Amino acid sequence: MHPRDLAIGAAFAGAIALIAWRARALTPSGAVAAFAVGALTYASGTLGFTLVLLAFFVPSVGLSRFGRARKRELVDIGKHGARDALQVLANGGVATVCAVAWAFTHDPRWAFAFAGAYAAATADTWATEIGTLAKRQPRSILTLRPVATGLSGGITLPGTLAEFAGAFWIGVMGTVGIVLAYVLGSFDFGWSFSQAPTVVTAPVLALFAVPVAGIAGATLDSVLGATAQELRHCDACDRTCETDPHVCGNRTRRVRGLPGISNDVVNLLATAAGAAVAAGILNALFG
Numbered sequence: 001m002h003p004r005d006l007a008i009g010a011a012f013a014g015a016i017a018l019i020a021w022r023a024r025a026l027t028p029s030g031a032v033a034a035f036a037v038g039a040l041t042y043a044s045g046t047l048g049f050t051l052v053l054l055a056f057f058v059p060s061v062g063l064s065r066f067g068r069a070r071k072r073e074l075v076d077i078g079k080h081g082a083r084d085a086l087q088v089l090a091n092g093g094v095a096t097v098c099a100v101a102w103a104f105t106h107d108p109r110w111a112f113a114f115a116g117a118y119a120a121a122t123a124d125t126w127a128t129e130i131g132t133l134a135k136r137q138p139r140s141i142l143t144l145r146p147v148a149t150g151l152s153g154g155i156t157l158p159g160t161l162a163e164f165a166g167a168f169w170i171g172v173m174g175t176v177g178i179v180l181a182y183v184l185g186s187f188d189f190g191w192s193f194s195q196a197p198t199v200v201t202a203p204v205l206a207l208f209a210v211p212v213a214g215i216a217g218a219t220l221d222s223v224l225g226a227t228a229q230e231l232r233h234c235d236a237c238d239r240t241c242e243t244d245p246h247v248c249g250n251r252t253r254r255v256r257g258l259p260g261i262s263n264d265v266v267n268l269l270a271t272a273a274g275a276a277v278a279a280g281i282l283n284a285l286f287g
């Protein structure tokens with residue numbers, strides 16, 4: 001990690017975080033977290049890694065604005081609106097740790113893990129944003145019984161197609177990022193591998209491994225959303241929800257799931273799974 005890259009990253013991430021905060025895509029704490037994520041990502045992997053971060057961030061802001069009026073009606077979810085620090089770190093925290101680990105080791109497995117984490121975050125975000133606009137009611141990923149629109153663990157056909165598209169999109173941008181990092185001289189393919197991946201095999205493998213990692217992570221997100229994640233009930237409104245207090249201001253009680261397993265915790269686990277799958281595929285073939 002070069003001090004010059006950290007300075008460039010800080011300036012760049014600061015500008016983006018400020019714009020996103022002004023546009024109400026981020027809360028003040030969310031803007032601080034996004035600044036840290038952006039600065040460390042650029043410092044660790046310069047343009048190649050930053051391209052992957054922006055490929056996650058820009059469409060997710062755009063999609064959350066798409067169909068806003070309908071999403072605003074989904075008052076039980078509490079997932080819409082500006083992202084706070086916990087939401088930013090739940091989606092970008094694992095990837096940022098992987099980026100920093102890559103900067104200090106130059107082990108390509110960390111670069112694959114970085115892209116795999118964002119593939120999972122992107123696949124889940126696209127599935128949620130498109131899925132909540134679907135006309136047909138979502139069904140539980142486990143029981144296939146109908147569930148309320150927007151609640152975790154529910155899947156729709158448009159949402160699932162969007163999930164695959166999001167994972168593939170990061171696969172493409174991750175591949176471009178790896179080639180860019182190689183051209184810029186910061187991607188070392190030779191790191192202690194018995195059969196070193198090359199400038200040809202590494203991008204081809206990324207194009208396969210990163211989308212697979214994204215779909216695996218987003219699927220885990222849905223399964224945990226249908227099982228371990230807290231499902232709560234507001235007795236005042238007689239509505240199922242995921243927040244405490246409810247948007248009406250009344251306290252809610254847990255009716256399913258494990259205490260403390262919020263949507264943010266599930267997102268964190270899903271991105272960790274995406275990172276592990278992408279790095280694991282590279283390791284299985286070249287480790």
Ligand SMILES: [Zn+2]
Pocket residue numbers: 234235236237238239246247248249250
């Ligand atoms: Zn309520």
